[in-house]
Amino acid sequence: MAPIRVGIVGLSASPGGSGWAKETHLPYLQASPAYEITGILNSTLESSQEAVRAFKLTDTAKPFPDIETMAADPDIDLITVCVEVKSHAHFVKVALEHSKHVYCEWPLAKDLKETEELAALAKSKGIQGYVGLESRLSPVSVKLRELLSESIIGKVLSTDVTGTLGTPPKIWSEKALFYLDVNSGQSPLHTRFGHFLDAFCFIVGELDEFTSLLATHEKEVKVYDVAVPLLAQAATNPDATSRMVQRTSPDEILIHGKLTSGALTSLHIRSGSTDADGNNLRWLITGTEGVIEVTQKAGQFL
Amino acid sequence: MAPIRVGIVGLSASPGGSGWAKETHLPYLQASPAYEITGILNSTLESSQEAVRAFKLTDTAKPFPDIETMAADPDIDLITVCVEVKSHAHFVKVALEHSKHVYCEWPLAKDLKETEELAALAKSKGIQGYVGLESRLSPVSVKLRELLSESIIGKVLSTDVTGTLGTPPKIWSEKALFYLDVNSGQSPLHTRFGHFLDAFCFIVGELDEFTSLLATHEKEVKVYDVAVPLLAQAATNPDATSRMVQRTSPDEILIHGKLTSGALTSLHIRSGSTDADGNNLRWLITGTEGVIEVTQKAGQFL
Numbered sequence: 001m002a003p004i005r006v007g008i009v010g011l012s013a014s015p016g017g018s019g020w021a022k023e024t025h026l027p028y029l030q031a032s033p034a035y036e037i038t039g040i041l042n043s044t045l046e047s048s049q050e051a052v053r054a055f056k057l058t059d060t061a062k063p064f065p066d067i068e069t070m071a072a073d074p075d076i077d078l079i080t081v082c083v084e085v086k087s088h089a090h091f092v093k094v095a096l097e098h099s100k101h102v103y104c105e106w107p108l109a110k111d112l113k114e115t116e117e118l119a120a121l122a123k124s125k126g127i128q129g130y131v132g133l134e135s136r137l138s139p140v141s142v143k144l145r146e147l148l149s150e151s152i153i154g155k156v157l158s159t160d161v162t163g164t165l166g167t168p169p170k171i172w173s174e175k176a177l178f179y180l181d182v183n184s185g186q187s188p189l190h191t192r193f194g195h196f197l198d199a200f201c202f203i204v205g206e207l208d209e210f211t212s213l214l215a216t217h218e219k220e221v222k223v224y225d226v227a228v229p230l231l232a233q234a235a236t237n238p239d240a241t242s243r244m245v246q247r248t249s250p251d252e253i254l255i256h257g258k259l260t261s262g263a264l265t266s267l268h269i270r271s272g273s274t275d276a277d278g279n280n281l282r283w284l285i286t287g288t289e290g291v292i293e294v295t296q297k298a299g300q301f302l
Numbered sequence: 303m304a305p306i307r308v309g310i311v312g313l314s315a316s317p318g319g320s321g322w323a324k325e326t327h328l329p330y331l332q333a334s335p336a337y338e339i340t341g342i343l344n345s346t347l348e349s350s351q352e353a354v355r356a357f358k359l360t361d362t363a364k365p366f367p368d369i370e371t372m373a374a375d376p377d378i379d380l381i382t383v384c385v386e387v388k389s390h391a392h393f394v395k396v397a398l399e400h401s402k403h404v405y406c407e408w409p410l411a412k413d414l415k416e417t418e419e420l421a422a423l424a425k426s427k428g429i430q431g432y433v434g435l436e437s438r439l440s441p442v443s444v445k446l447r448e449l450l451s452e453s454i455i456g457k458v459l460s461t462d463v464t465g466t467l468g469t470p471p472k473i474w475s476e477k478a479l480f481y482l483d484v485n486s487g488q489s490p491l492h493t494r495f496g497h498f499l500d501a502f503c504f505i506v507g508e509l510d511e512f513t514s515l516l517a518t519h520e521k522e523v524k525v526y527d528v529a530v531p532l533l534a535q536a537a538t539n540p541d542a543t544s545r546m547v548q549r550t551s552p553d554e555i556l557i558h559g560k561l562t563s564g565a566l567t568s569l570h571i572r573s574g575s576t577d578a579d580g581n582n583l584r585w586l587i588t589g590t591e592g593v594i595e596v597t598q599k600a601g602q603f604l
Contacts, residue, residue: 157519158554158572162462162586211513213558215566217459252460252566256515256556264517264554266570270460272588276595284464286574293578 007039007076007100009067009091010083013054014047020105021082026055037061038075067091071098078103084178085186089114096121096129103130107194110185135199135302140294144203144285153287159204159265163281165192168218168251168271171235171242174225180247187249189214193269199302200267204285207265210257214250217271221247309341309378309402311369311393312385315356316349322407323384328357339363340377369393373400380405386480387488391416398423398431405432409496412487437501437604442596446505446587455589461506461567465583467494470520470553470573473537473544476527482549489551491516495571501604502569506587509567512559516552519573523549 006029011021029035037057041064042048048063064070071079071094079095081088081104089109095102096118108131109115122129135141148156165188178184201207223245224234234240255267274280274297281296296302308331313323331337339359343366344350350365366372373381373396381397383390383406391411397404398420410433411417424431437443450458467490480486503509525547526536536542557569576582576599583598598604 157574158517158570160464160570160572162464162568164588167590211515211558213513213560213566215460215560215564217564254558254566254568256513256558256568256570258515258517262517262519264515264556264570264572266464266556266558266568268460268462268558268566268568270462270566270586270588272459272590273593275586276593284572284577286466286572288469288574291575291578 001034003034003036004101005036005038005075005077007041007064007070007073007079008037009041009070009079009081011040011051011055012042012047013051021080022055025080025082039064039070039073041065041067041070067094071095071100076100081105085110085190086178086184088185089118092118092129093121096125096127099125099127101128101130103132105132106198107131107185107190110183133195133198135195136202138199138302140302141199141203144292144294147292148203148285151287152290153285153292154289156204156259156261156263156285156287158263158286159200159259160284160286161196161200161265161267161269161282162275163196163269163283164272164274165251165269166271166280167273168247169221170218171222171224171231172245173228173231174223175227177223177245180221180223180245180249182248182250184249189250189253193253196269196302197267204263204265205259205261207255207257208260210255212256213254215252215271216247216250218251219247221245303336305336305338306403307338307340307377307379309343309366309372309375309381310339311343311372311381311383313342313353313357314344314349315353323382324357327382327384341366341372341375343367343369343372369396373397373402378402383407387412387492388480388486390487391420394420394431395423398427398429401427401429403430403432405434407434408500409433409487409492412485435497435500437497438504440501440604442604443501443505446594446596449594450505450587453589454592455587455594456591458506458561458563458565458587458589460565460588461502461561462586462588463498463502463567463569463571463584464577465498465571465585466574466576467553467571468573468582469575470549471523472520473524473526473533474547475530475533476525477529479525479547482523482525482547482551484550484552486551491552491555495555498571498604499569506565506567507561507563509557509559510562512557514558515556517554517573518549518552520553521549523547 029037039062040048040051045065052061052063078101081091088104092102092104178186222242224240224242226234251271253269257265259265278297279295283294285292331339341364342350342353347367354363354365380403383393390406394404394406480488524544526542526544528536553573555571559567561567580599581597585596587594
């Protein structure tokens with residue numbers, strides 16, 4: 001079978017970029033015989049050309065100036081979208097309108113309305129659309145699902161997740177303001193917690209009913225006009241300019257609910273420190289015959 | 303100052319009794335020079351007389367035939383009530399009507415309406431009424447409150463309690479049916495969790511708003527007409543008679559809420575096993591400057 005020809009939206013080669021596509025999409029696409037990278041689209045044509053050169057894609061990949069041109073190109077089968085969430089809907093919509101398959105980073109769009117419109121469009125076109133929810137593929141997730149499918153702890157009675165998003169930052173970057181904005185679709189609620197919740201439901205089943213409670217403890221954040229890695233340096237520079245920004249995204253998340261299985265569940269993603277053992281995630285699954293406990297010292301949940 | 307003269311309601315000397323007053327009220331009242339036991343009231347006059355003899359109270363304590371006679375006696379200053387919760391209101395009310403001070407085991411009554419009526423009566427009489435909420439006096443509670451009052455972890459951002467009530471029993475005793483009945487005021491929700499919740503609020507402050515979710519996983523319980531300590535024996539005796547009783551009291555309790563301080567809190571008292579470390583209670587208090595964690599391997603919470 002001929003390889004799937006992939007156009008990548010958002011593959012920054014510059015040090016100020018997020019680095020996400022470079023570190024996750026690119027190595028796999030380059031290593032797998034199932035894919036061939038045939039296009040790159042960054043915010044400018046120059047930046048697209050720079051990425052083609054920097055990542056040595058010159059034999060195969062065209063730099064594109066805009067999504068319309070990339071989506072119309074007959075040498076593109078699949079478009080992957082790896083940019084700020086606020087722009088997801090724009091790129092995905094054009095790709096779908098040109099009947100290209102799509103792989104878009106989670107979350108697909110900034111709110112439910114946009115998401116439902118894109119899903120309906122993909123369906124009407126008969127297109128395969130994928131959203132990048134990778135936590136369910138982690139070894140921990142796969143093993144947990146396997147253990148529960150074997151009823152290793154009997155019938156599941158309850159599950160309990162506690163974890164921390166870390167201490168809310170008092171300083172932040174203009175380049176990542178979406179983090180502070182609950183309406184961006186890219187706050188920690190949507191991204192870090194969203195990924196975890198997908199894996200959670202994949203493992204123990206969907207929530208049948210729930211209530212939630214959110215809090216924003218650190219409401220005012222000092223924002224510097226530098227990239228995230230340069231924040232600490234800016235904060236000690238008396239000449240660095242900054243402004244105060246109101247944070248609206250939550251830094252603490254509570255969900256109480258009942259799973260379709262009848263098991264009760266509590267998810268409490270707090271602010272502040274790890275627990276006294278240094279865990280930033282602790283997940284207890286209690287059954288009639290035993291208990292499974294997952295703890296994690298650092299890094300992304302699952 | 304002359305000792306306070308105490309009448310005890312519910313001091314069983316028989317092996318089938320709960321033993322609570324014998325193990326908690328009696329030793330303190332006998333040891334303290336501040337109290338003198340001047341009356342005993344059990345379910346029958348014979349049982350009252352038996353307790354007076356068995357606990358060697360003959361020099362001071364009168365056996366009483368009923369609460370009206372005890373409450374009217376001029377040699378009684380304070381009446382302690384240590385019987386099934388469904389009878390609390392009856393005894394407390396008569397005591398208050400005779401202007402006796404009262405110490406009643408928690409919960410004061412079986413529901414809010416009865417409780418408010420008793421509180422109003424005590425107030426109208428100018429009587430000191432005490433409810434036995436001893437968890438707030440445990441060394442752990444006292445130390446936690448002291449640490450938080452010293453802001454040892456900065457401002458408290460969140461608290462998280464997980465614990466287990468143990469595996470819901472599949473067999474139970476006719477002598478303690480109140481445990482299975484959510485309307486008895488004496489289910490694990492009211493007693494074990496109630497005591498914990500009092501200590502919790504004493505330490506971190508009151509809940510400002512909350513939602514709750516309850517479950518009853520083990521809905522049918524086989525009930526034998528024997529006392530609790532004899533249950534295991536009855537279950538292996540083919541001649542023992544039993545019946546099935548519908549359990550209405552919850553065996554799992556979730557509360558999500560916000561404290562008056564603004565800290566978010568989750569309380570999840572589950573069914574089933576301890577956690578993987580063998581803890582039946584785990585309480586995390588996270589602050590801006592650190593974390594306090596309380597774990598407990600067995601026994602009553604706090």
